[in-house]
Amino acid sequence: MKMAASSERSPPPFPDAEDQESEPALRDEDSDEGADIFLGTNPLEAMADSTFSASDVLSDLPNDLLGEPPSAVFGDPLSNISKQESTSNPAKQSSKLPSDVPCDIFDPLHGTGMEPKDDGKNASLIDIVINPVTSAKDNLPVDDLLSQPEIDIPAKTKTEQPAELRSEERPKDEPLSVASSKPKKDLFEDSPEDLFSELPKTKAKTKPQMDLFGDSSPDLFMDAKAAADTGPGRNAPADLFSEESVATTTSKSAKSNISANSIVTANSKANGVHSDEEEQDIFAEATVELSLDSPHNNRKTLDTTKPSEPASSLSAAAGSSKAQAKTLEELEEEESEDKFELNISITNPEKVGDGMNAYMAYKVSTQTTLPMFRSKTFTVRRRFSDFLGLYEKLSEKHSQNGYIVPPPPEKSLLGMTKVKVGKDDPSSGEFVERRRASLERYLQRVVCHPSLLQDPDVREFLEREELPRAVNTQALSGAGFLKMINKATDAVSKMTIKMNESDVWFEEKLQEVESEDQQLRKLHAVVDSLVSHRKELSVNTAVFAKSVAMLGSSEDNTALSRALSQLAELEDKIEQLHQEQAGNDFFVFTELLADYIRLLGAVRGSFDQRMKSWQRWQDAQTTLQKKREAEAKLLWANKPDKLQQAKDEIAEWEGKVTQYEREFERVSATVRKEVIRFEKEKARDFKKQIIKYLESLLQSQQQLIKYWEAFLPEAKAIA
């Protein structure tokens, strides 16, 4: 009744007022986000300046990296260093600024970070990008510079740090998020440069570092080796870097920082030594990349620094950070627009073969400016099982390291059988289109991932004419696949109870992910019923249209009869609209949710990997404990003959414990980074789809207006 009543009244107030209200809120949000970004990049700047204040030449490295946040793989050292700085800087400042609100932390950071710039250091910015090449040679001072601040900082912060740690936890997370989200687009340009930034370090640092930290190096070398063994050459540095990041996050002490640092050294040396072909490949590419991109980078770095100048002069004023935040966000926006370097589309689904051996082949077209590919555009034909095969390969390699590998669409026996048997069945057409679209989204997600894109299998999948036939995909499909994930996550949740979670962040995130999964499933069900209800409405409208047409034909009043048949036509058109809308409900909304339900499964999988690695570490510790007890028994029993063996075993297990602990920390760091990346991506995806969906609704409503407006004179003409 309420609705009936209001239908006669004026329409509900158009949300003008609300919109206006929300404007300031929007601004607020902007500034928030901007603050994050600001925080994200700024520490880098801060780092750049304080770390390399001794030498202009070297300030380049971090600077160009700050313009282009590093790729996931190589990004860590920087964000680490930045974190070190961010821990130290606020610590320094905190005595001046009693309030510890994150915002306050940004500003001092910002202040300290900018000051050196104002001194005229950014004049060298233009040279920055070109420099690395040359600077690689005269890098010797690097180790001074690198080690100096680090030793400095702990000294300064010794007293304050423990107190600050808690409050800093959050801001520390944020730079990461920026770092990991951006690379998704720029990783192609970045990674080579990152590599460059590393090269100098490698050469320059190896010797002095080894001398300096001789005592800790055996350990570290062992690690480096282990890492080099576990993954392909390229992964190793990343792993070690992330370890370092963990080390910093837990901010143990000056020593641990330094030792972490020496891992870098050790590892990069290992890198140099063990570098296999692939790595050399990348280096070769890097040279090309650099020369191509340097002007581009330059511009960006300048963009970033410009707005920060006035901001820094205003010290910690909130307003200034806002202004900067905005520009930074714009910058990010701009960047994201620039960076369509890899475009993948899947088209022309085609049935190959006959009967039950028939399959659908899809045309996978790639458009790219990335030099890692042989040409700018190329197409290959792939079948569904190839996609599954790609997933299997990727998942095998990467998910154990905590990476979130996007899952492919499920296999559908029913749908495919329909395609195989039926010829022009509309539902089979819908099925093929649905699958094509979801394969496209799947592949786009894969290449959006900075680490996965580097995988040779991905490249092969996109480029190579003939792929070896993927086998064993049968097992990994549809419900079975989901079940597997569910089982894994169940096991994880059981383990979680046992696991004494040391990191609140993971505990909270896992909970978030789980509840989000629940909610998305619910929403998926509801939207699914919306789709079916809308389809029902469409069918019913069509039936009504027919019925009205009949009624119109029996009506003996000519004008009314005409109006009724017009109404029938109108309802026919509306039926079309409903049908299209149902399609949009499904393709734009439901599929998005289905994708994310699958993706959340993968996210949970990465948490699972972290848990496994933790378990391994714990097990090793238990074993170590047992060995120690055995040794004590031997000592007590006075059996020196076996004592040596026991000691050896203890040493071996001690090594394993450290190794597993590092591994666990590395996986943790990766998971954290991946989750943050995932969230960013999700936010963008959802926003895009929401707008697309609303636009589809808008269009159908506009069409509706047109239809009814055309009908109105007909109704009025009834006499």
Next chain:
Amino acid sequence: MPTISQEYKTALRSVSVDLNNDVSLLIDIPDALCERDKVKFTVHTKTTLSVFQKPEFSVPRQHEDFIWLHDTLVETEEYAGLIIPPAPPKPDFESPREKMHKLGEGEATMTKEEYTKMKQELEAEYLAVFKKTVQVHEVFLQRLSSHPVLSKDRNFQIFLEYDQDLSVRRKMPRRCLVVSSRTWLKSADEVLISGVKEVDDFFEQEKTFLLDYSTKIKDSTTKAERMTRAHKNVADDYIHVAAILNSISAEENTALKKHLDKFSDMFEKLRKVEGRVASDQELKLTELLRYYTRDIQAAKDLLYRRARALDKARLKSKDVAQAEDNQRQCMQKFEKLSESGKKELTSFKGRRVVAFRKNLVEMAELEIKHAKNSVSLLQGCIETLKNC
């Protein structure tokens, strides 16, 4: 909610447009009480006619009383040539009740907010059914009161004035029989009406038209009902979508929160608009078709009565010159019936066309209004989302 009952009043009045505003006899149902399945209506009359003892009075009546009144009118021989306004349909609260039950079962799966909204929707639906029932009964009486002949009917006047229980309900068991015999009679009528050779062109035409039209409009009514129900389902789905989006956004703490909030808000607004579209379609289209399905049945009944009278007249004339007088009387009766029937049917046609026009125009206008409303809502929302 005076505005709401006003709403339905105008809606139903527009369905049967010819209710003149004769002030000598004004009838309305200001109040009704729902007890279990029974609805007690308070029938209020205001009159200047001298046949009534008082100028203003109210009596309690139940649905069965209305049926009794209708049946007596139909059975009165003098009115055979008139279209007796169709009896109001039996109050039916089953569908909202059933839905309420279902909702109660599904309470655990919904958020509190979602449940409250669904419940509100159902309560509104229930209320709508209730008001519609009242109005449909009122319109029945008003059509009688505005009819030049029927308003003078003694039984009608008793119905309005007699302040005791009409005690017609005791006869209800018998009525069941009557109903079944009548349906049997009706099918016999169908045979009769289609079998009898019609002499009069007008009635021949009317006959074919009404028979055809009746089945078509019945069909359209059920289809329209289904369509509006489906539309309502879509609007209800929006509630769930909005609620779940809302709870997701409550847990979200990234930039996405704003978007989800907006999105959920949008669905909440859209569901109101869609709900209104559905209820307006129900009101302007389905209700129109429903009413005329019954009205056409009433017109058809007139034809049956006429056919029976004709049959009787012929039968009598076949009788071996038994009562010439009697036969002439029957013939006369038939003629009179035909004449008034012709008048009634013609006016019915005019009434129908006007009603259709009015409702279709109104519906088109409402549809445009709602669609425009959604468009501006959507545009605003897209705008803000894009600027986020």
